[in-house]
Amino acid sequence: MNVRRRLLTSTAALSGIALAATGCGLAGQDGETISIVVTESAPFQEPAEIASDLLEEQGYELDITYVTDINQPNQVVNSGEYEANYFQHLAYLNNFNGANETEVEPLFSVYYAPSGLFSLEYDDVDDVPDGAEVNLPVDPSNNGRALQLLADAGLIEIDEDVPVIELTQNHVTENPRDLQFVETDQQSGAQVLPDVDLGFAFVRLVAEAGYEVEDTLVHLEDGRDEVRTPFTCVVAVGPGGVTDEQAGALQDAFQSSEVEEWFNEYQGGVIDFADFITLDNADEIWTEFTEGDV
Secondary structure (H helix, E strand, O other): OEEEEEEEOOOOHHHHHHOOOOOOOOOOOOOOEEEEEEOOOOOHHHHHHHHHHHHOOOOEEEEEEEEOOOOOOHHHHHHOOOOOEEEHHHHHHHHHHHHOOOEEEEEEEEEOOEEEOOOOOOOHHHHOOOOOOEEEEEEEHHHHHHHHHHHHOOOOOOOOOHHHHHHHHEEEEEOOOOOEEEEEEEHHHHOOHHHEEEEEEEEEHHHOOOOOHHHHHHEEOOHHHHHOOOOEEEEEEOOOOOOOOHHHHHHHHHHHHHHHHHHHHHHHHHEEEOOOOOOOHHHHHHHHOOOOOO
């Protein structure tokens, strides 16, 4: 039987709830229970539910806490209150660790969510007018991703020596159309399309918002390795980690054929199942990534 809890709005409140609980799901207290923090979004919730069922067959209870906040999952995993989280890509994790002095690391990958530039007004990059208002995600890692997309589309020029995860508007070297940038939460990219001329959004959010992807897409991310790897979503753990047996069970469940099938069917396959980061190579990939080699 699986446990479901909601993460409260403050870390202090969460800690109090965790300590007051019966002990189920707290890090290190029950080898047959694994506690994980998962964001409230279909590509995270549904695979976690599938993984939970598969883990139950192996004798594990997956204690899932659903969240909407993007700060607490790393904080509570880093502190050891929870054993794992599933809500972020490598670029966000690297940025968070650097800004907060946390030591959360990836265990393995689950999916890559392509992004693109979308518009309800214009069909082609060449149609985007001078002075167009362009929506970018406010978080640093995806902000750089959006700037890279604009550069790839030929709308701006950027400093090519700066990695995509470090790009900021300060690295824009040419803006010939005098694009006007506005910033919103990454999850709002599809919702704000009626209010801007052009906007960055994850393909799956555009589909979830009810728009036809093909009708609104202006430029699609090409998925090359230097973009795909940073923006691949992972299951991550804190310094205390999980046991080798728990890690193996988690990987088997989240990288299972059942989870892969779910991604292939979701919204017509707009999200790519990605199992190229594994327990065998995660340390190497993470080290290369954090040292700027990916």
